[in-house]
Amino acid sequence: MSAGTTADTLVIGGGLVGAAVAWGLARQGEKVILIDEGDVALRASRGNFGLVWVQSKGSGMHDYARWTRRSADLWPDFAGQLAEDSGVSPDYHKPGGLHFCLSEEEMDEVRALNDRMHNVNGALGYGAEMLDRKQLDELMPGLGPDVVGGSYGKHDGHANPLLLLRGLHAALARRGGRYASDARAETIEPDGTGYRVTTPKDVFRGAKVVLAAGHGNSALAPQLDLDIPLRPEKGQILVTERAAPLLTMPTHLLRQTDEGTIMMGDSHEDTGYSTRSGSPVMSQIARNAIRCFPALANLRLVRSWAAVRILTPDGAPIYQQSDAHPGVFSLNCHSGVTLAGAHALALAPMIAAGALAPEMAAFSAGRFHGQTH
Structure with a gap:
């Protein structure tokens, strides 16, 4: 050998x-x-x-x-x-991250989640805090009227x-x-x-x-x-054309890359090992993104894809x-x-x-x- x-x-x-x-x-x-x-x-x-x-x-x-x-x-x-x-930067940034809530019910759910996590790891250990709409506007201008508040995590970030x-x-x-x-x-x-x-x-x-x-x-x-x-779980992603800086930090629904494109996602489908993109889910991803940032409606979509997550029970x-x-x-x-x-x-x-x-x-x-x- x-x-x-x-x-x-x-x-x-x-x-x-x-x-x-x-x-x-x-x-x-x-x-x-x-x-x-x-x-x-x-x-x-x-x-x-x-x-x-x-x-x-x-x-x-x-x-x-x-x-x-x-x-x-x-x-x-x-x-x-x-x-x-390697000589290759992964374009890592750590400005914190936001989870947007599009209803009071979702605010209550995320608040309860944060409380549970604080009980386990301490508020500093988990590092997430609830923000009302006024506080969100200070961090992320341009939000749509459907965003009622959200959660900010100081340990969050993103990379390519x-x-x-x-x-x-x-x-x-x-x-x-x-x-x-x-x-x-x-x-x-x-x-x-x-x-x-x-x-x-x-x-x-x-x-x-x-x-x-x-x-x-x-x-x-x-x-x-x-x-x-x-078990497999499919997720889909949409990508816009390059745009001027819009997002000050990543969110659970969308993030802006160093090149200026905006990625949108957060879908969960039980479709086996299929990596085929589907219009109904793509439409829902786009709708949620536009609810958060109405200005996105003016951008062209240039790419989409699907991938299969590896999940344990x-x-x-x-x-x-x-x-x-x-x-x-x-x-x-x-x-x-x-x-x-x-x-x-x-x-x-x-x-x-x-x-x-x-x-x-x-x-x-x-x-x-x-x-x-």
């Missing part, structure tokens, strides 16, 4: 989760091969909205709330180190997911990692003291294996005696290490942009050391089976 097909760790899946962990492992001095199916994969990373978002994350799982906040706190250093390694993915791949290469493209992992088998991953063109071997293939993990995990329950990540196969890890989550900082700078060092830290036990798939490991 050639030296180009052996590594300390084989990471399967070249999207944001796999690439962030692969770069993080390379930063730890590991020899890494990132094995990727290529553009035929259900690439959630390229359909990502780009938020680095703390608000609302982990309302049903307190460890997830704390993990999200940890990642948001790591993002400034993460972005700087990534740009230094395409530049982030490009930067992670470039940074991995500069750290000596290999990217194996058009390499769909078909079988994973124990091989001596490590593991053998077979693709249509090559056979790779590594002491450790990280499954970060999104929905592809559903087929790969059982080969290593792991039960990882996942409770929406929180599954980070699982195998008891039966030491050195095997399965990473499963959405919010690949938000969690990129933690994946590269906190999770990767654990994997390099060969075991997840005790603090990660809550993220085990065992929680769906009454176990913690």
Whole structure:
């Protein structure tokens, strides 16, 4: 077997989760091969909205709330180190973020959510506060009359997911990692003291294996005696032509990119693995955006797309290490942009050391089976 097909760790899946962990492992001095199916994969990373978002994350799982906040706190250093390694800036900004409420009922729901999160993490830990319409106008001029108030999260921000993915791949290469493209992992088998991953063109071997293939993990995990329950959820995004600066910060419904385009989203559809855009949902996204900012009605839409989120039954990540196969890890989550900082700078060092830290036990798939490991 050639030296180009052996590594300390084989990471399967070249999207944001796999690439962030692969770069993080390379930063730890590991020899890494990132094995990727290529553009035929259900690439959630390229359909990502780009938020680095703390608000609302982990309302049903307190460890997830704390993990999200940890990642948001790591993002400034993460972005700087990534740009230094790759020469690519992910266009990260942290001005805070807004969740608009279009009814008093929604205001009550968001207020109740914030209260619950404050009870868990403290008001400073969660960092979100309710704003009335007057306070919103001071932060974000140009709002429509349907916006009654909202929530401001000081830890929120946004980045360019395409530049982030490009930067992670470039940074991995500069750290000596290999990217194996058009390499769909078909079988994973124990091989001596490590593991053998077979693709249509090559056979790779590594002491450790990280499954970060999104929905592809559903087929790969059982080969290593792991039960990882996942479900797909489609989200759609609309993009306008470039416009003069309109948004002072990102929101849960729309954000303005560095290039001036405005992205609109926040849809949730149970349509299996379909990535086809649908007019009814697109129309609803546009209507909600215009309700928030009437000036958007004057802009042309230039692009739209759909992508499939990777969701667990409770929406929180599954980070699982195998008891039966030491050195095997399965990473499963959405919010690949938000969690990129933690994946590269906190999770990767654990994997390099060969075991997840005790603090990660809550993220085990065992929680769906009454176990913690």
